[in-house]
Amino acid sequence: MIEVYMLRLDERKAAALYEVMLNCVSQGKREAAGRFRRPIDAYRSVTGEILARLAATKRWKLSNAELSFYKNDFGKPLLDNPSIDFHFNVSHSGDWVVCAFGDFxxxxxxxxxxxxxxxxxxxxxxxxxxxxxxxxxxxxxxxxxxxxxxxxxxxxxxxxxxxxxxxxxxxxxxxxxxxxxxxxxxxxxxxxxxxxxxxxxxxxxxxxxQQTEPIFKELDYEELESLLSMLH
Structure with a gap:
């Protein structure tokens, strides 16, 4: 099964949650976010990792502290845990951040x-x-x-x-x-x-x-704020 989380960006609401989200992502992501000149680009980047972390905690019941990501030789982010068959991919552009995830x-x-x-x-x-x-x-x-x-x-x-x-x-x-x-x-x-x-x-x-019918779920910021408690 493949699921897709979708979040429509709201710059004001993203700014209000930004510090909370920063505390939930990796040090590398925090450093990368700090290099963006425009805040909205940092919000997109950090939100992408947040959606991936929420996906992993939902699918595998892992704590956020157990989650570590790395990139392969071609730059694709992967979960750094070979014992877990969890796959994900993130994209963001314009008003949207999306994360697809599943078992393949x-x-x-x-x-x-x-x-x-x-x-x-x-x-x-x-x-x-x-x-x-x-x-x-x-x-x-x-x-x-x-x-x-x-x-x-x-x-x-x-x-x-x-x-x-x-x-x-x-x-x-x-x-x-x-x-x-x-x-x-x-x-x-x-x-x-x-x-x-x-x-x-x-x-x-x-x-x-694998041929499958993906399940799309659009999150709003109120739901995102509630879900962030899973990452603490």
């Missing part, structure tokens, strides 16, 4: 669909994707670009090899009904994808290696 590898990506120079697609997308993108009209192009981008990001994050997998070495076709057809690189394991939207401005995609 998972990748998630969310993107604010801001204006974009679509010529970047010719460089990073497979020819079949680029041609389909260029065949679309008007605002549909921008939406389709972000649908493809989030799918690609979710896949390389699930695999855990980051940009060492060329983005044009695999491709997606998104049908009008939202169905996703994937053509993966040679030798790739079978993967399953969901592409959706957090709201009208944010595209979201999920990749897993």
């Amino acid at each position: 590898p998972v990748g998630i990506d969310i993107e604010l669909m801001k204006p974009q120079d679509l010529s970047i697609a010719e460089r990073f997308f497979a020819p079949v994707e680029y041609n389909r993108l260029m065949s679309l009209a008007g605002s549909r192009q921008l939406t389709y670009f972000y649908q493809l981008w989030t799918l690609k990001e979710s896949y390389i994050k699930a695999v855990g090899k980051g940009m060492s997998i060329p983005l044009d070495s695999f491709s997606f076709l998104i049908e009008e009904d939202g169905e996703v057809a994937a053509s993966l690189e040679a030798g790739a394991s079978a993967a399953y994808f969901m592409q959706t939207f957090a709201d009208e401005d944010h595209a979201l995609a999920l990749c897993t290696f």
Whole structure:
């Protein structure tokens, strides 16, 4: 089973909870958060780790003190406990922070669909994707670009090899009904994808290696504040 925690950022409420959240994350995350110039970026980063910690305490009944994370050679965060088969992935953009978690590898990506120079697609997308993108009209192009981008990001994050997998070495076709057809690189394991939207401005995609219906749970700050007590 895969679950997804989602939190819509509220800068004022995030600021009010920030010191409490900082006390629940690792020293490394606190130091990294301190290097952000904009407070909202620090809030996104810290909230991402908070959601991961809440996910681990829920799924495995671990105390926060037992949780330690590290990154693999490609930068993917992992739980530093080989005896526990817990997998998670975090993404944040614009107004949202999301965390997918479960018992097998998972990748998630969310993107604010801001204006974009679509010529970047010719460089990073497979020819079949680029041609389909260029065949679309008007605002549909921008939406389709972000649908493809989030799918690609979710896949390389699930695999855990980051940009060492060329983005044009695999491709997606998104049908009008939202169905996703994937053509993966040679030798790739079978993967399953969901592409959706957090709201009208944010595209979201999920990749897993077992076919499952993910459970989405949107948290608000009142619930988050209550849940933080689990991390003390």
